[in-house]
Structure formats: C-alpha cells, structure tokens
Amino acid sequence: MRISKAFAIASASLSLASCELLTEYETEYVKVESVDATGTKTWNYSATSNVFELDSDTLSVKINGDLGGKTLYYTLVNPENATIGYKKLRKVVSSALITETPSVPGFPHMSLDGTTAGATGKRHFVGEKLPEFDFAPARAATTGTPSTTSVVADYDIGATKKIYVDTDESVSKFEEKNATLRAKGENCYVWVVDDYYSETAGGNKVKTKTAEEYAEKFDAMYPVITNVFGNESDKIIDYDTETPTDIETVSDTGKKVNIVIYDIGADYKDEETVSTVGIVGYFYAKDYYCTKSSLYSGTVIGKSNIGKYFYIDSGYANANFDDTISTLAHEFQHMVNFNMKNIQHNLSPDTSYNEMLSMLCEDMMQEFLEIDDDNSPKSRIKDFNALYFGSGIREYRDDSNAALSYATSYAFGAWLCRQYGGATLVKKMMENEYANNESIVSAVNSVNGTSYTFDDLFGQFLRALHGDSNYTLNKDAEGGEEYHEYSTQYYYPMSRIDIFSDTYSPQNIDGYTYSYGKAAYDGYKSGYSGPFVFSNDIYNIDLRPNYGIQMHAVGTYGSGTTSDTVQFTKSGANTLKIFITLK
Numbered sequence: 001m002r003i004s005k006a007f008a009i010a011s012a013s014l015s016l017a018s019c020e021l022l023t024e025y026e027t028e029y030v031k032v033e034s035v036d037a038t039g040t041k042t043w044n045y046s047a048t049s050n051v052f053e054l055d056s057d058t059l060s061v062k063i064n065g066d067l068g069g070k071t072l073y074y075t076l077v078n079p080e081n082a083t084i085g086y087k088k089l090r091k092v093v094s095s096a097l098i099t100e101t102p103s104v105p106g107f108p109h110m111s112l113d114g115t116t117a118g119a120t121g122k123r124h125f126v127g128e129k130l131p132e133f134d135f136a137p138a139r140a141a142t143t144g145t146p147s148t149t150s151v152v153a154d155y156d157i158g159a160t161k162k163i164y165v166d167t168d169e170s171v172s173k174f175e176e177k178n179a180t181l182r183a184k185g186e187n188c189y190v191w192v193v194d195d196y197y198s199e200t201a202g203g204n205k206v207k208t209k210t211a212e213e214y215a216e217k218f219d220a221m222y223p224v225i226t227n228v229f230g231n232e233s234d235k236i237i238d239y240d241t242e243t244p245t246d247i248e249t250v251s252d253t254g255k256k257v258n259i260v261i262y263d264i265g266a267d268y269k270d271e272e273t274v275s276t277v278g279i280v281g282y283f284y285a286k287d288y289y290c291t292k293s294s295l296y297s298g299t300v301i302g303k304s305n306i307g308k309y310f311y312i313d314s315g316y317a318n319a320n321f322d323d324t325i326s327t328l329a330h331e332f333q334h335m336v337n338f339n340m341k342n343i344q345h346n347l348s349p350d351t352s353y354n355e356m357l358s359m360l361c362e363d364m365m366q367e368f369l370e371i372d373d374d375n376s377p378k379s380r381i382k383d384f385n386a387l388y389f390g391s392g393i394r395e396y397r398d399d400s401n402a403a404l405s406y407a408t409s410y411a412f413g414a415w416l417c418r419q420y421g422g423a424t425l426v427k428k429m430m431e432n433e434y435a436n437n438e439s440i441v442s443a444v445n446s447v448n449g450t451s452y453t454f455d456d457l458f459g460q461f462l463r464a465l466h467g468d469s470n471y472t473l474n475k476d477a478e479g480g481e482e483y484h485e486y487s488t489q490y491y492y493p494m495s496r497i498d499i500f501s502d503t504y505s506p507q508n509i510d511g512y513t514y515s516y517g518k519a520a521y522d523g524y525k526s527g528y529s530g531p532f533v534f535s536n537d538i539y540n541i542d543l544r545p546n547y548g549i550q551m552h553a554v555g556t557y558g559s560g561t562t563s564d565t566v567q568f569t570k571s572g573a574n575t576l577k578i579f580i581t582l583k
Contacts, residue, residue, distance in 0.1 A: 032080075032082055032084050032085065032573045032574070032575060033573070033574045033575075034088055034571055034572065034573060034574060035056055035057055035573070036057075036571050037056070037057045037058055037059040037568065037570050037572065038570075039055060039057045039058045040058070040060050040061070040062070041054060041055075041058050041061040042061070042062045042064070043062070043063050043064070043580070044065060045064065045066075045067065045582055046065060050463070050468065050581060050582050050583060051459065051462060051463050051468075051579055052580050052581075053459065053578070054568075054580065056572070056573070056576050056577065058568070058578070059567060059568060059570060060094075060565055060566060060567040060568070061580065062565045062566075063563060063564050063565075063566060063580075063582075064563050065562065065563075066562065067557040067561040067562060067563070067582065068557055068558065068559045068560050069556065069557065069559065070556065070582040070583060071553060071554075071555065071583060072095070072097060072553070072554040072556075072557070072564075072582060073533070073554065073580070073581040073582075073583070074091075074552050074578055074581070075462055075465075075549055075550065075552070075578070075579045075581065076089055076090070076543055076550045076552070076576060076577070077458075077462075077543075077547060077548070077549050077576070077577040077578070077579060078392065078543040078544065078545055078547065078548045078573075078575065078576065078577070079455070079458075079546070079547055079575070079577060080546075080575040081546060082545055082575075083542050083543065083544060083548075084542065084543040084545075084548075084573045084576060085542050086540045086541055086542050086543075088571075088572055088576070089550075089572060089573070089576065090568045090569045090571075090572035090576065091552065092536050092552075092554050092566055092567070092568055093568065093569055094565070094566070094567035095554055095555075095564055095565070095567070096557070097555030097556070097564070098536070098554065130285055130289065130300070148246075148249065149249060150248045150249060151248070151249060151250060151251070152248050152251070152252060152254035153252045153253070155181050155184070155189060156181070156184070157182070157183070158180065159180070160178060160179065160180050160181070160194075161191070162176040162177065162179070163176065163191060163258075163305055163309075164176055164177075164304070164305050165177050165260065165262050165264075165311070166264060166265060167266050168265065169266070169267045171264070171265060171279070171282070174300070177193045177194070177262070178193070179191040179193045179194060179260065179262075180197065182208050182211035182212070183211035183212040183214065183215035185215035185216065185219040186219050186222075187219050187222045187256065187257055188214075188218045188258070188259055189253060189256050189257075189258050189259070190211040190212075190214050190215045190218075191258060191259070191260045192206060192211055192260075192261045192262070192314075193260065193262035193314075195262070195263075196261065196263055196314040201318060202271075202318060203270075203271065203315065203318065204263040204268035204313075204314045204315040204318070205314060205318075206317050206318060210317055210318075210321070213321070214259055214261075214312070214328070217325050217328065217369065218257070218259065218328055220368075221328065221329055221332070221365060221368065221369065222332075223483065223485065224483045224488070224490055225329060225336070225361060226336065228427045228430070228481055228492065229333055229336045229340070229357075229361065230336055230339070230430050230431065231339065232257070232308055232332075232335045232338070233288065233339035233343050234247045234248075235288075235343065236250045236251060236289070236290050236306060237288055237289045237290070238250075238289075238290055238291075239289045239290065239291040239293075239296065239301050240293055244343070245290075247307065247308075250290050250306055251306045251307035251308075252306075252307070253307045254307075255308070256307075256308065257308045257309075257310075257332070258307055258309045258310075259312060259328070260309060260310070260312070261311075261313075261317060262313075263313065263315055264278070264279040264280075264281070264282070264311060264312075265278065265313075267279075268314075268315040271315075271318075271319060274315040278313060278315060279313055280312070280313055280316045280323060280327045281310060281311055281312040281328070281330075281331050282310065282311055282331060283310040283311075283331045283332075283334040283335050283338075284309075284310075285338055285342075286303065286304050287304050287305045287306065287309040288304075289301050289306075290304060290306045291304070310328075310332070310334075310335060312324050320375065322370075322371050322372070322375045323375045325369055325371065326369060326371050326375055326376060329358075329361050329362050329369065330362050331358070333357055333358040333361040334354060334358055336430075337349065337354055337430070340430050340431070345433050345435075347433075347434070347435040348435065349436060349439075350394075350436050351396035352394050352395060352396040352409045352546070353394075353409075353436045353437075353440075355396065355405070355406060356409040356410065356412070357413070357426065357429065357430070359380075359406065359410040359413060359414075360410075360413050360414070360417060360494075362376055362377050363410075363413075363414060363494050364417075364422070364423050364426070364493070364494050367495075368490050373503075377414070378414075380406055380407040380410045380411070381407070381414075381497060381499055382503070382504040382505065383403065383404065383407040384407040384411040384504075384531070385499060385504050385530060385531045386532055387404050387532070388407070388408055388411070388531055388532070388549065389532070389541065389543075389548065389550050389551075390404040391407070391408045391544055391548070392405075392408065392544040392545050392546035392547045392548035392549075393409070393411075393412045393458070393461070393546070393547040393548070394437065394546040395545055395546035395547070411473075412461060414473055414494070415461050415464055415471075415473050416440065416444065416457070417477045417479075417494050418472070418473050418475055418476070418494060418496065418497070419464075419472075419473075420444045420447060420448055421444075421447040421448065421477070421478060421479050422477030422478055422479030422481070422492060422494050423477070423479040423481035423492035423494070424481050425447050425479065426443075427481060428442070428443035428447055429442075440457070441454050444457060458547060459579070462579055463581075465530070465531050465549075466551075466581045467500060467583055468583075473496065473499055474496045474497065474498045474499070475496050476493065476495055476496050477493070477495075479492060499530060499531070500529040500530040501529060502529060504529075505529050505530075532551070533552065533553050534551065534553070536552055536553065536554050536555075543576070554566075566580065
C-alpha cells in the first residue's frame with residue numbers, strides 16, 4: 001500500500017475485476033458556478049503551434065492556416081477541486097465540420113460504476129489519517145530528552161515474535177499474531193505469520209525459500225533506491241509527547257526494515273481469484289508511532305508495531321511473485337517519502353503525488369529487478385487509454401475506482417520523467433522542500449533551467465496525448481543518475497512508452513462495455529490506438545476534479561481549407577478550461 005499525509009496515509013496494491021462500465025449516476029458533487037460566454041479569439045494555426053487554450057468566457061474562435069486534412073479536437077479540462085457536472089460542460093455547436101446542430105444525447109446521465117476500476121489495474125488501501133506534528137529538524141533537535149538505552153534484539157532465523165496484522169478486508173481491525181523470522185538480510189528481516197507458513201507452500205501459505213528471496217531482492221534494491229529517493233527515517237514518533245526519538249531506543253528490530261508476509265485482509269479464496277481481487281502489499285505510517293497510554297489502545301496508534309514495517313500478501317507471493325517484488329520497491333518509496341517529506345519538511349503530500357512517485361520507483365527499477373511490462377506500472381497505460389476520464393490527472397479517488405487514479409497519476413509521472421530528466425528529476429522531487437504540484441514544478445525547472453508553471457506542463461502533456469512528437473512518452477528518459485558500488489552498476493533506465501501502439505489500445509482490456517453512444521472510434525474495432533476520444537455529441541459524463549480531462553473529436557477538414565470559425569455552447573462552468581487541437 002502507500003502512505004501519504006503527514007503521518008497518515010497508507011495504501012496497498014489491490015487488483016479489481018472488471019464488469020459493466022456505466023451505471024446511473026449517484027454521487028453528489030460540489031456546486032460549480034456558471035458563466036455565459038461572449039468572447040471571441042483568433043488562432044493562427046501552424047504545425048509548431050497546434051494546441052490553443054480558450055478562456056472560460058470564450059464563445060467562438062476563428063482558426064486560420066493550412067487546415068486541409070487536419071482533424072479538429074477539443075479537450076475539456078477541470079483544474080479545480082470540485083467535479084463539474086455534465087450539464088455545465090460545453091461542446092462545439094457550429095463549425096464547417098458540422099452539418100447539423102448536435103443535440104443533447106437522449107440516454108441517461110452516466111458515470112463510472114463503483115465496482116469497476118480497471119481489468120488488471122491495482123488500487124491501494126488508504127488508512128485513516130494520523131495526527132500532524134511539527135517534526136521539522138530544527139524543532140526535533142530541541143525537544144524531548146530521548147533515552148540512550150538500546151532495546152534492539154539481535155534476532156536469528158527461527159526467532160518468534162508477536163506482530164500486529166490486519167484481520168479484515170477493509171484493513172481496519174488488527175490483532176497480534178505469532179510470526180517467525182524465516183529470512184534475514186543486511187537491511188531487513190522477513191517474518192512469516194505462523195498461520196501462513198508451510199514448506200509445501202501453495203494457496204496462501206509460503207515456504208522459507210520465498211522469504212529468503214524477498215530478503216535477497218530487498219537487500220539488492222535498498223542502496224539503489226535510496227541513492228535516488230533518500231532514506232527512511234530512523235526516528236519513532238512518541239505519540240504522548242509529540243516528539244521523535246531514536247528508533248533503537250524503542251524498537252526491538254532497530255534500523256532493520258521488517259517485511260511481514262501473511263494473508264492481507266484475510267480474503268484469500270482460491271488460486272484463480274487471488275490475482276484479481278486482493279491487496280498485494282502496503283505500508284502504514286502507524287508503525288512509526290509509539291504510545292504508553294491505554295487511551296489509544298483501541299486506535300491504530302495502539303496497534304503500532306513500532307519500527308520500519310511493510311506487509312506482503314502470502315497468496316500473491318505464490319500467485320505472482322514478480323508483482324510482489326515490484327511492490328517491495330513501491331512500498332519502500334512510501335516509507336522513504338514519509339521521512340523525506342512528512343518528517344524532514346513537515347509536509348503532507350497528497351496521495352496522488354505519493355503514489356506517482358512509488359510507481360516511478362517501480363518504473364526506474366524495472367530492469368534492475370527483471371520485471372516484465374505486465375508486472376510493472378506500464379501495464380496501467382492501457383487502463384489510462386481506456387478510462388483516463390474517470391479520474392483527474394492529479395486526483396486520488398478514495399473509492400472503488402481508485403485504480404483509475406493510479407493509471408492517470410502514472411501516465412503523467414511517466415511523461416514527466418521521459419520529457420524532463422528521468423531519475424534525476426525524481427531525485428529533485430524527493431529532495432526539494434515542496435510537495436505535490438510545487439514539488440513537480442520546482443524539480444522540472446531546477447533540472448532543465450526552465451520557468452514553467454504547472455499549467456504549462458499540463459498543456460504539454462495534453463499535446464503528448466494528441467500525438468505531438470515534441471512532447472511524447474515515446475522516448476527513453478534522460479538522466480545523469482548512476483549507482484556504482486562493487487560489481488553493481490545501474491543507470492536507472494526508463495524506457496520509451498508508445499501510448500499509441502496496439503499494446504496499450506483500449507480494446508486490449510477484457511470485460512469493458514462501452515455504452516457512451518457515439519465515439520470518435522469504435523471501442524471494439526481493431527486498428528485504432530491512443531487515448532479514447534469521444535464524439536462531439538457526447539457530454540453527459542461529469543468532468544473529474546484536479547485536472548480531469550475529456551477528449552472530443554469534431555471532424556476532419558477537407559483539402560484546401562484555410563479557415564473556420566468554431567463556436568461552443570454559450571453556458572458552462574466558470575472553472576472549465578478548453579483546449580482545441582489540430583493534428
């Protein structure tokens with residue numbers, strides 16, 4: 001899972017089965033004010049300037065240039081925190097490409113159903129928010145009088161201890177269970193909860209060799225990841241005094257990272273379904289807290305294991321070992337992020353930003369860990385192409401469609417790295433004193449000597465989604481980071497992703513039903529590629545918040561066309577942005 005928020009969030013890798021995509025809309029959303037557009041714009045189109053942004057009060061735009069053979073698209077963008085209801089979206093009502101005025105579609109208002117989130121997409125458990133304390137280094141150095149007596153136990157293979165693990169599918173109830181140390185590395189302990197251990201393995205029970213492989217893999221990745229992302233904290237937070245204390249004075253496992261294997265959520269059913277429903281692994285910041293007060297015994301603080309812990313599902317360990325190895329890298333980033341942002345800078349990174357960084361960690365470590373594309377974040381691109389409109393680019397959906405937020409967050413992060421500096425860019429994001437959009441913008445400008453705003457970068461990303469070769473994911477990331485120690489040498493490759501290839505076409509996702517009426521291309525027809533594009537007629541789906549997007553096609557200009565005046569519906573949300581594109 002993944003944690004974010006100053007001492008608060010946890011996430012976990014969860015796969016969801018696919019089903020019918022659309023149902024009647026049931027969710028409430030914040031009211032958005034309307035504006036009646038009256039303004040006009042002129043756009044002198046050229047091949048080097050093929051995207052044009054309109055203000056929310058723009059009614060029409062005159063396009064001049066060599067339009068022949070070019071297809072006209074428009075993209076609706078919602079940069080605000082509130083969803084824009086479908087009745088407040090706008091569409092083209094007049095153009096040389098339109099032979100009759102489109103009408104509002106007659107079928108009902110639709111939205112993504114809460115049980116649908118991506119055929120193979122993983123979503124992540126997010127735990128309850130924990131308190132925010134000011135643990136900036138300046139304050140931490142002057143508060144509290146920490147003990148200097150070590151309580152660290154030197155555990156050997158076969159040692160046992162009690163560890164709090166979750167016992168329900170919502171990961172909200174915790175009980176102490178007996179666990180045995182089955183493997184030990186330089187940087188980690190690997191514990192298997194006794195109920196889920198068997199040397200014959202299978203189902204939701206693992207054997208010693210599996211634990212040994214985790215220890216070996218984690219030891220190998222540990223210095224390579226920390227070289228870019230930084231280190232996890234060696235402090236535990238005393239909940240009673242609100243002060244940090246040295247981990248070796250309160251944690252029996254000291255500075256070791258504990259990997260605990262068991263049936264997360266107690267949800268294992270059979271070998272056929274384990275890879276489609278269930279949490280793969282998670283990190284929960286509760287384990288970085290300690291308390292002596294009985295007042296908190298019934299809270300997650302009272303269920304802290306007091307140390308560096310994350311958790312791996314035993315059923316997944318047997319069903320898809322490579323996926324769990326990639327998850328180790330993902331979850332370790334969350335542990336490091338908690339230190340680098342929450343503790344070191346007293347920040348509260350949002351979940352989308354934190355998850356993006358964890359997926360970028362998997363991305364840059366893919367070759368090192370010998371993970372194929374199907375078990376890497378690249379597998380999320382086909383979910384993005386099919387359903388990007390189900391989550392804002394910078395949104396985290398805290399519901400059954402959370403998997404869509406992982407797809408959009410990864411697509412944007414992957415584009416940033418391939419465009420602006422790969423591992424070097426990520427390192428800057430981790431090291432700077434910002435979080436979220438500020439961290440992204442600061443890192444891009446620092447690495448590249450630019451002065452972009454977030455909206456500048458987002459506009460470039462939209463160009464990439466329309467196939468612009470200047471702003472594309474289809475190139476290898478460039479970066480100057482290198483890990484070189486003893487016989488290990490690694491350059492953090494992040495290979496090109498051609499989002500317009502058949503590999504990532506929406507029709508490659510099993511089980512989806514496209515019920516949107518008209519679309520720019522047929523969701524079941526082979527030969528098309530790229531992100532799903534709606535026809536101009538379709539605008540009965542709400543526009544998600546935090547840079548939610550919907551791409552629409554109007555039509556293709558005939559040979560010799562040199563101008564057109566495009567008019568949109570007059571009324572729409574005052575926060576709505578519209579980008580028109582020719583390609």
